[in-house]
Amino acid sequence: MFETNDQARLQPSIYFVPEEGTHRWAYISQTANNEWFYVTYETVDEEVVCRQQMMIPIAPYVLALATRDTPEAFIRSVQLVSPPWLNERDTWLMEEIKEIRQVGPKFVYELSDGRVYPAELAALEAKTMWSKGD
Structure with a gap:
């Protein structure tokens, strides 16, 4: 499975505005x-x-x-x-x-x-x- 960490969560910017209910991540980790x-x-x-x-x-x-x-x-x-x-x-x-x-x-x-x-x-x-x- 993949994991995300709060420290990797990107804040919305004027260039990359995510759709409502979505989040952007700088990276994810694979746990297996x-x-x-x-x-x-x-x-x-x-x-x-x-x-x-x-x-x-x-x-x-x-x-x-x-x-x-x-x-x-x-x-x-x-x-x-x-x-x-x-x-x-x-x-x-x-x-x-x-x-x-x-x-x-x-x-x-x-x-x-x-x-x-x-x-x-x-x-x-x-x-x-x-x-x-x-």
């Missing part, structure tokens, strides 16, 4: 060493296209957002931000996802280049929960 998602959500209003980036801490929240997709408002892309224990590298990586699948209670991520995390679940039969083409 787990994967998270950088999601680009697109809305189209006649000729105006607006893209908003969201940092989402767990796959079920991404899937819940995807259930609200319409032709006018939808997930444009999902990038997996994976820790070293998941991506089997020495550092965190941010990579585009092609599909999110589920094997029992676990999620499996197929990347745009065909790699699958976690690798040990790649060969198991899984239910596709979200696909970039949807």
